[in-house]
Amino acid sequence: MKYIEDWLVQYDMSATWAGYLANIIMILLIGIICIIANFITKKVVIRVISHYVKRNKFTWDDILLERKVFHKLSHIVPAIIIIVFATTTTFFSGYNEIIERGAIIYIIMAGLMVIFSLLNAINDIYQTFEIAKLRPIKGYLQVANIIVIIVGVVLVISILVGESPFILLSGIGALSAVILLIFKDSILGLVAGIQLAANDMVRVGDWIEMPKYGADGDIIDISLVTVKVQNWDKTITTIPSYALVSDSFINWRGMQDAGGRRIMRSLFIDKSSITFLSKDMIESLKSIHYLSEYLLEKEEEIEAYNTRHDINDSNTVNRRSLTNIGVFRAYIQKYLEHHPQIKQDMTLMVRQLAPTEHGLPLEIYAFTNDIRWHIYEGIQSDIFDHLFAVAPEFGIRLFQNPSGNDFRNLT
Numbered sequence: 001m002k003y004i005e006d007w008l009v010q011y012d013m014s015a016t017w018a019g020y021l022a023n024i025i026m027i028l029l030i031g032i033i034c035i036i037a038n039f040i041t042k043k044v045v046i047r048v049i050s051h052y053v054k055r056n057k058f059t060w061d062d063i064l065l066e067r068k069v070f071h072k073l074s075h076i077v078p079a080i081i082i083i084v085f086a087t088t089t090t091f092f093s094g095y096n097e098i099i100e101r102g103a104i105i106y107i108i109m110a111g112l113m114v115i116f117s118l119l120n121a122i123n124d125i126y127q128t129f130e131i132a133k134l135r136p137i138k139g140y141l142q143v144a145n146i147i148v149i150i151v152g153v154v155l156v157i158s159i160l161v162g163e164s165p166f167i168l169l170s171g172i173g174a175l176s177a178v179i180l181l182i183f184k185d186s187i188l189g190l191v192a193g194i195q196l197a198a199n200d201m202v203r204v205g206d207w208i209e210m211p212k213y214g215a216d217g218d219i220i221d222i223s224l225v226t227v228k229v230q231n232w233d234k235t236i237t238t239i240p241s242y243a244l245v246s247d248s249f250i251n252w253r254g255m256q257d258a259g260g261r262r263i264m265r266s267l268f269i270d271k272s273s274i275t276f277l278s279k280d281m282i283e284s285l286k287s288i289h290y291l292s293e294y295l296l297e298k299e300e301e302i303e304a305y306n307t308r309h310d311i312n313d314s315n316t317v318n319r320r321s322l323t324n325i326g327v328f329r330a331y332i333q334k335y336l337e338h339h340p341q342i343k344q345d346m347t348l349m350v351r352q353l354a355p356t357e358h359g360l361p362l363e364i365y366a367f368t369n370d371i372r373w374h375i376y377e378g379i380q381s382d383i384f385d386h387l388f389a390v391a392p393e394f395g396i397r398l399f400q401n402p403s404g405n406d407f408r409n410l411t
Contacts, residue, residue: 030085034078041074060125067121075110079103101159108159112152119144136204139193139241142224146186185240189225192242202227202244202251210249213239232373260343260367261376267387268359269325270397277322281395285327288393290334298322325352328394329362332387336366341379343369359399 049070053061064070082103119141126132158165196202202219208229209216217231227244229237255261277285282299286292302320305311311319332350336342346367353361368379391398 030082034081037077037081038074041077042071046070046074059128060121063124064118064121067117067124069114069117069121072110072114072117075113076107079106079110083107105156105159108152108155112148115148116145119148132204135197136222138222139190139224143186143190185225189223189241192240192245193222193224195245196222196241203253207252207256208249209252210239210243210247212247213237213243215239215249256371258346258367259371260346260369261371263364263366263368263380263383265380265384266353266361266363267384267391268356268399269362270399271355271360273395273397274323274325274360275395276316277324277327277395281324282322285394288331290338291327291331294330294334295322295327324394324396325360325362328391328396331390331394332362332364335386336364336383339383341369343367358401 050065053065080103083100087100123138123141126137154165202208202222204219204222206219207217208219210229215229215231215237217229217237219227220230220236221228222241225241227239227241229239231237282295286295299322302322306319329350329352333348336348336350337344342348343366348366351363351365353363355361364383368376370376370379388398
């Protein structure tokens with residue numbers, strides 16, 4: 001500084017103006033040094049680091065590069081240079097302390113940005129592992145972000161007021177009620193996130209159904225405060241994390257893990273069409289591939305029973321006989337057992353439910369071997385298409401309420 005002033009005085013400049021101009025030149029010089037240092041850091045050092053990162057076989061350092069962790073570190077360099085000038089020269093005489101504090105605050109803010117980017121990079125790196133679907137850590141990293149922000153704010157305030165940060169931290173205890181109120185959702189979300197992870201209640205990719213919040217789709221993100229669900233119509237529903245602990249919901253993961261999707265649907269049989277089978281009807285049904293062996297076995301069993309108990313054929317009430325509903329139920333069972341898209345190692349049955357005003361429900365309970373929605377619906381529709389068409393072959397009428405066409409036929 002003194003050298004610049006003396007140099008300007010040699011050119012017949014007054015000492016006052018030489019002092020002002022020397023200050024301006026010194027400020028420009030420091031600014032140029034900061035710009036050059038920042039340029040060297042970003043264009044040279046960062047480029048060297050990027051070259052090394054892209055050439056090695058590791059992927060985690062690529063994520064650090066994508067999150068600009070190294071780029072944000074470069075912002076600290078100019079502040080360090082300003083601190084060096086402020087502490088080692090008398091140029092900023094009278095303002096050294098203010099400039100030094102400002103530079104330190106800038107370094108703290110830049111450090112916070114670096115930490116945020118680093119935490120995001122850690123989450124991205126963790127997402128590359130399979131365990132990330134079972135144990136997401138995004139909520140915990142968001143808690144770490146909150147803690148980092150609080151520490152940063154305390155440090156900045158302590159620098160501005162010139163007090164120890166521990167004195168400020170001791171005062172936060174008195175504001176605990178206010179802090180709890182401000183961070184209520186975050187605290188509830190943290191506790192809920194720990195419970196969700198510990199009990200393995202939900203994972204990213206799970207299909208959940210929560211009618212209270214209009215959610216029916218796949219979980220795409222689990223954070224500290226919210227869980228995002230992409231519904232089947234591609235809309236996004238946001239659910240508070242603690243709601244998954246306090247309220248009930250359906251998780252279809254069990255179905256997905258089992259590899260079978262349930263069919264539970266009924267055919268409603270007109271009760272007036274249920275009757276005993278005649279011999280001619282039995283002979284006709286023997287031509288059906290799935291029933292031929294069954295009917296032969298049943299005929300022998302019924303004949304042996306009637307003979308053993310000396311029951312003649314004159315009264316159908318006294319003797320055992322085949323019914324069309326029983327044979328139809330046996331046919332459906334055999335049909336499903338031979339169906340290539342029905343999972344045979346899971347529950348498979350055809351049963352009667354209690355009769356209703358809509359007829360006799362004949363329920364099919366089975367599992368498809370493909371859990372994809374559109375495939376599942378196709379399999380289910382094909383099965384019932386076939387059963388609707390084949391029911392009249394057994395003398396069975398399916399129930400439906402009278403339509404306008406029925407009334408027109410009556411007239």
